[in-house]
Amino acid sequence: MNQIRHFKSREHIEQEAAAWVIKIDQKPLSASERDELERWLAQSQAHRRSFLALADVWQELDGLTSESEAVTQQAARPSQKQMPIVWSAAAAVLLAIALFTFHLRTANVPDIHAEYQTATGEIEQYLLPDGSRIKLNTRSNVVVDFSAHERAIHLQEGEANFEVAKDPKRPFVVYTNRGSITAVGTAFNVRVQSSGIDLVVTEGKVKVDAASSVLEPVRYDDKPSTRTELPDRSAQQIVAVSAGEKLRFGNTTQHHTNPSQQEIDRQLSWQQGMLAFDSTPLAEAVREISRYTDTHIIIEDPALAELPVGGYFKAGEVDAMLEVLELSFNLSAEHQGNRILLSKK
Structure with missing residues (x-):
């Protein structure tokens, strides 16, 4: 809360x-x-x-x-x-x-306290004073808190890609509601989902502490802030994740994998403003498409949820994506106000 x-x-x-x-x-x-x-x-x-x-x-x-x-x-x-x-x-x-x-x-290390967020369909990039870069995907929010001792990023929701400038004296730590990710000089992608945190490392190595109990933006002003409580854990779960590896972690579970480069490219295609699917279940593809629109896309026939679909689409162009689905996968998309109903033709 x-x-x-x-x-x-x-x-x-x-x-x-x-x-x-x-x-x-x-x-x-x-x-x-x-x-x-x-x-x-x-x-x-x-x-x-x-x-x-x-x-x-x-x-x-x-x-x-x-x-x-x-x-x-x-x-x-x-x-x-x-x-x-x-x-x-x-x-x-x-x-x-x-x-x-x-x-x-x-004296020469500036404290930085800022908040960045994106609306539905927006993808934005921010250059931080230390030379690090943050790219925010749609519907995302981060709070940046730099001090002389730590470069703290609080990923409140959504997805962000980080290119971290090296500074061994000030670790770069991304806090989420399921734990923290610490890097010195590296590049990695973090997505916050209800089921857990998805991490992909594309350069260097990071340390994941799934038992971190702090998600509190430190503010040195009188502006209100928010704090997200973490589940109580009795044991630490610290994992090192290197370039080319992927980790999904939740309250008690971890899934550490070595995906193919093609899979990594598909997952990070949003950074080029694109969405890539390859034999992806229709339900999963619809969830991904829905992140970039306020229109509700509903699969009317539950049997279609596992239908494998593929393609390379521009994020946010929902009508174009639906047209491809209709033509290539024999689906019907019916518009009803703020809803789109998908069914078999």
Whole structure:
């Protein structure tokens, strides 16, 4: 279920993080203060990210004790239920040094927060500031959240193809409602369906974590956002997928295959604005055609659902596709308002 959430500004979160560090340095936290800090860390990825980034600098400056390092490990855990933490003091002077170093490192790395979506029948391409490219298929929506530490893409619905620019220090992660896909420099296609996620890798290698529990666009403004809850999983399902391989994964199942190049080309033909079918069941072809039109196409005779059809069509030109089906496969297409009824002649 979608939830509307409001996010604090980045500057506000960093100020709060700094205030916590100062308080920790002055004296050990009381039980109530520890509880308050745990709630603060659990608010969002942005809170934990700011804390961990500063902690990383402190470690390099030898400003963290072994006990404080345990705290950063606790903060890094994504669970919303944090365990009680025992803190020890850190040197106050390192706070200013750490903040200064942190801002020097991230000053030239722009935070990007944008949302892109396509309407029915639209196919659009977007060039991101890091040089990566996103091509969105019809009825698709992505939220882009780039920070100094991660290039996060939240594929809310539909289908997208990604050409990822290399940046080992900032992993490129695509989050879906069934898990995440991580790449450094590669090209891959992701489609969100009710039955699961379809992934095709065309270049390089990606890591799929089907147990990821985070699909929360991190916003540093006051605009509302949505969060999609993932099914609870007790065990991780991490799979490496290389170029030329395909993976479909859902709540509990995975199907890893090595399709032919022809099959990959057919599945990705939408990027050229085309739809390709080869002995495809009519019901499946109709579902694909329907993605590019608001007209409802109905197969009246259930016996026709498995009829194998083939052809190469321009996406969105429904009438032309139906004409080919009528002539080549002895079908009848009857228009009734916003519906088209397919039947045997």
